[in-house]
Structure formats: structure tokens, C-alpha cells
Amino acid sequence: MVRAPCCEKMGVKRGPWTPEEDKILINYISHYGHGNWRALPKQAGLLRCGKSCRLRWANYLRPDIKRGNFSKEEEETIIKLHELLGNRWSAIAARLPGRTDNEIKNMWHTHLKKRVLKENHQATTLETKPQNYVKPEPLDYPIPVRPQSPQHSSSTTATSETTAITSTNNGALDNFPNLDENFWENVFSADDSGETRNFLVGGRETQMELQFSPLHGAEQVCGYNPVMHDCMDFGYNIFTTAGELPEFF
DNA sequence: AAGAGAACCAACCGCCCTAAG
DNA sequence: ACTTAGGGCGGTTGGTTCTCT
Numbered sequence: 335m336v337r338a339p340c341c342e343k344m345g346v347k348r349g350p351w352t353p354e355e356d357k358i359l360i361n362y363i364s365h366y367g368h369g370n371w372r373a374l375p376k377q378a379g380l381l382r383c384g385k386s387c388r389l390r391w392a393n394y395l396r397p398d399i400k401r402g403n404f405s406k407e408e409e410e411t412i413i414k415l416h417e418l419l420g421n422r423w424s425a426i427a428a429r430l431p432g433r434t435d436n437e438i439k440n441m442w443h444t445h446l447k448k449r450v451l452k453e454n455h456q457a458t459t460l461e462t463k464p465q466n467y468v469k470p471e472p473l474d475y476p477i478p479v480r481p482q483s484p485q486h487s488s489s490t491t492a493t494s495e496t497t498a499i500t501s502t503n504n505g506a507l508d509n510f511p512n513l514d515e516n517f518w519e520n521v522f523s524a525d526d527s528g529e530t531r532n533f534l535v536g537g538r539e540t541q542m543e544l545q546f547s548p549l550h551g552a553e554q555v556c557g558y559n560p561v562m563h564d565c566m567d568f569g570y571n572i573f574t575t576a577g578e579l580p581e582f583f
Numbered sequence: 584a585a586g587a588g589a590a591c592c593a594a595c596c597g598c599c600c601t602a603a604g
Numbered sequence: 605a606c607t608t609a610g611g612g613c614g615g616t617t618g619g620t621t622c623t624c625t
Binding site for chain 2: 348349350351385386390393394436437440441443444445
């Protein structure tokens with residue numbers, strides 16, 4: 335069965351929004367909220383489809399949107415997060431208050447992508463390498479694979495997987511923290527959107543935000559430190575939101 | 584000053600996921 | 605269990621503005 339389009343094309347206006355339409359949408363949402371997007375245009379008196387209204391609101395009219403040029407810090411954050419998360423624009427936008435996924439996506443395609451490509455090219459071109467350039471050694475430890483969540487696996491238990499993955503890391507990385515036994519269970523009960531939780535790490539209660547991200551072909555727990563504007567580069571990366579990194583970093 | 588090409592960005596499209604019936 | 609609608613997301617398009625010659 336083919337899904338019907340989100341709106342009848344006939345009689346629905348398309349293209350750039352006029353200031354009058356913006357005003358109507360803002361007034362309506364500020365009085366009644368958006369509720370059902372599909373029903374909104376009719377109730378508000380707009381000749382637009384609901385999807386168009388939602389996009390206009392989300393990307394342009396929302397009061398918390400920050401307009402204007404991106405700061406250097408924001409650009410660096412986008413580059414780091416893109417390295418970490420790939421094209422998950424909404425996840426990246428979630429870490430840049432006031433910026434929309436569309437805006438970030440445009441920024442990436444028009445400015446940052448070229449810049450990153452150029453920088454990568456320079457870094458790998460022999461002529462541009464400094465004389466004391468040393469080729470980085472490949473990782474000497476296995477990239478740990480995220481064990482299946484207990485809710486997705488019926489054949490193994492969380493406990494055995496937890497033990498295995500923890501011992502793998504402790505054996506491979508001297509400075510990998512001692513995780514409390516409920517760590518992975520706690521991780522798996524969080525979603526992928528960067529939920530903040532308290533964990534016992536290295537024997538210390540630490541507030542952390544976790545993300546799962548596919549890197550090097552394997553899914554990893556990894557993170558980004560918004561305070562230091564730096565990606566943690568372990569097999570498992572963990573970062574705090576409290577502004578201070580745990581000692582093991 | 585004018586035309587061409589490049590860059591920018593708002594908006595649209597179509598797919599996917601999820602909740603409700 | 606299945607179907608369907610609603611909403612979210614990433615990719616793409618096309619109109620506008622800018623820059624260069």
C-alpha cells in the first residue's frame with residue numbers, strides 16, 4: 335500500500351514564507367501550541383501543509399533559535415561532533431543550544447566539510463608534513479564492540495556480557511576506569527540521545543552523558559566533552575557534564 | 584557595469600520509526 | 605498482530621545573493 339502524501343498538493347501554498355504567514359503561525363502557536371501539525375494550518379487559517387508549518391516553526395520561528403554567524407567554538411564543536419556522530423544532525427544540534435539541525439547541516443555542507451577535507455589533505459600530504467612528522471601507530475588494542483543490550487538478546491545475560499567487556503578494557507587499557515558492576519546495565523537502560531546519569535566510575539560518583547556511536551566499523555560508547563571542546567578517543571569514551579574530567583582521563 | 588559561476592540557505596521530499604486504534 | 609497517521613530526520617533542490625572577471 336502506498337502512503338498518501340502528507341497533504342493535498344492542490345490548494346496548498348509552497349515556497350518561501352511571507353511575513354504575514356509567519357505572523358499567523360507565531361500567533362497561533364503562542365496561543366494554542368502546535369498540537370496536531372496536520373490540523374494546525376486549517377485551524378490557523380494557513381494555506382500550507384502541516385509539515386511545512388512544523389518545519390518553518392522548528393527551523394526559523396521558534397523563539398529559542400539563535401540567528402547569526404556561528405562562533406569559532408561552535409564550528410569546532412560541529413567538526414568534533416560530526417567526527418564522532420556522523421551525519422546525525424539532530425544529535426549534533428542537541429548539543430548546540432539555539433541551533434537547528436538544518437542550520438548545522440547547511441553549515442557543514444557549505445563551510446566545514448571543505449575545511450575538514452582540506453585539513454585532512456594537508457595532514458596526509460607528504461610535502462606539507464613537518465620534518466619531525468611521525469606516522470601515528472595503529473591502535474594496539476582491539477576496538478571493543480558494544481555488547482548487545484539484554485533487552486535485545488535472549489541467549490546471554492547482561493552480567494556475563496558486562497564482565498567480558500569490562501575485563502577486555504581493563505586488560506587493554508591500563509588507565510581504563512574500574513566500572514561498577516551495574517555500569518553497563520545502566521548504560522543500556524539509557525537511550526542514544528545522550529541521557530545524563532550518575533555512574534560509579536573509578537570508585538567515584540560521576541555525572542556522565544553517554545552516547546553510542548558507530549566508529550571504525552564497531553559500535554562504541556563514546557563521548558564528547560563540551561567544556562573542553564574535545565573528543566575522548568578511547569575505545570570507550572566517557573565524558574562528564576559536570577565540567578571536570580574524572581582522573582583517568 | 585554586467586554577466587557567469589559559485590556559494591548560501593530555506594524549504595521540500597521521501598523514508599523511517601513509533602504510537603494508537 | 606496488523607494497519608495507519610503523525611512526526612522526525614537526513615538528503616536534496618532551487619531561488620537568491622555574492623564574488624570574480
